[in-house]
Amino acid sequence: MRKHSLIGKTVVVSIVVIATNVFGNYALKVGLGQVGTVVSWSPLPYIHAFTHPWVALGVACIFAWLISRLLLLSWADLSYVLPVTSFSYALSALAGALYLHEKVTSRQWAGIIAITIGTGLVALTFPETVVLAPPDTGDSGPGE
Amino acid sequence: MITLLVALVVIPGTLGDLLNSYGMKRHGEVADWSPRGLMRLAGQLVRNPYIMAGIPAMAISFFALMSLISEANLSFAIPMTASSYILETALAKWLLGERVDWHRWAGTCLVAVGVALLSL
Numbered sequence: 001m002r003k004h005s006l007i008g009k010t011v012v013v014s015i016v017v018i019a020t021n022v023f024g025n026y027a028l029k030v031g032l033g034q035v036g037t038v039v040s041w042s043p044l045p046y047i048h049a050f051t052h053p054w055v056a057l058g059v060a061c062i063f064a065w066l067i068s069r070l071l072l073l074s075w076a077d078l079s080y081v082l083p084v085t086s087f088s089y090a091l092s093a094l095a096g097a098l099y100l101h102e103k104v105t106s107r108q109w110a111g112i113i114a115i116t117i118g119t120g121l122v123a124l125t126f127p128e129t130v131v132l133a134p135p136d137t138g139d140s141g142p143g144e
Numbered sequence: 145m146i147t148l149l150v151a152l153v154v155i156p157g158t159l160g161d162l163l164n165s166y167g168m169k170r171h172g173e174v175a176d177w178s179p180r181g182l183m184r185l186a187g188q189l190v191r192n193p194y195i196m197a198g199i200p201a202m203a204i205s206f207f208a209l210m211s212l213i214s215e216a217n218l219s220f221a222i223p224m225t226a227s228s229y230i231l232e233t234a235l236a237k238w239l240l241g242e243r244v245d246w247h248r249w250a251g252t253c254l255v256a257v258g259v260a261l262l263s264l
Binding site for chain 2: 006025029032049070071074093107108110111112114117118129131133
């Protein structure tokens with residue numbers, strides 16, 4: 001029973017991780033394209049960039065990505081999360097082609113197909129192979 | 145400059161992933177998804193040294209990625225950040241004790257090849 005609910009939960013949270021990553025990167029690319037190049041050791045150009053609405057939206061999405069990824073890692077293996085959520089790279093390339101009119105070569109299409117098959121192969125495995133947490137004794141977790 | 149940015153995306157990113165994964169696995173499966181439960185989780189994560197070391201490492205990786213995106217094409221910048229997949233999977237097996245069967249190895253290798261093809 002727990003196996004089924006864990007797989008269902010993994011699918012839902014993985015989709016959130018992938019969607020926030022793709023949209024976050026897309027929004028950052030659009031925003032930074034309008035702000036201009038940001039390469040500096042000073043935090044000021046980054047703070048200025050954050051005031052741009054697309055950049056702010058992108059940063060909010062990346063924050064949501066970080067949180068949802070941490071939640072997923074609380075039960076799913078890193079060796080599962082990495083390849084499965086990397087489907088976002090294939091989607092990012094498609095978003096670049098569709099909305100930013102970046103050219104996608106036949107070699108890049110092959111890459112998109114390889115990523116899709118690889119993601120599918122890993123998604124066939126059970127997401128949790130190691131449990132490091134102490135057994136649940138009814139507490140809400142360590143530190144409580 | 146682009147090589148330095150790629151290194152700053154990949155090395156702290158790998159370290160951050162391993163620390164975050166270990167920290168969250170030690171915390172245990174998050175089961176309470178209510179706003180109150182998530183607030184309590186945030187309080188627990190602030191006291192989790194692995195997460196507190198992992199997030200700054202991810203932040204360095206993120207800011208380097210932001211600079212990389214503003215310097216290079218999206219279809220180059222994003223795939224470059226995934227170049228450490230095979231190393232991270234090996235480290236997850238050896239350091240975190242994960243069971244990596246042939247499905248996972250084959251899938252991870254295909255993803256790494258796909259990422260390389262995307263960035264060419």
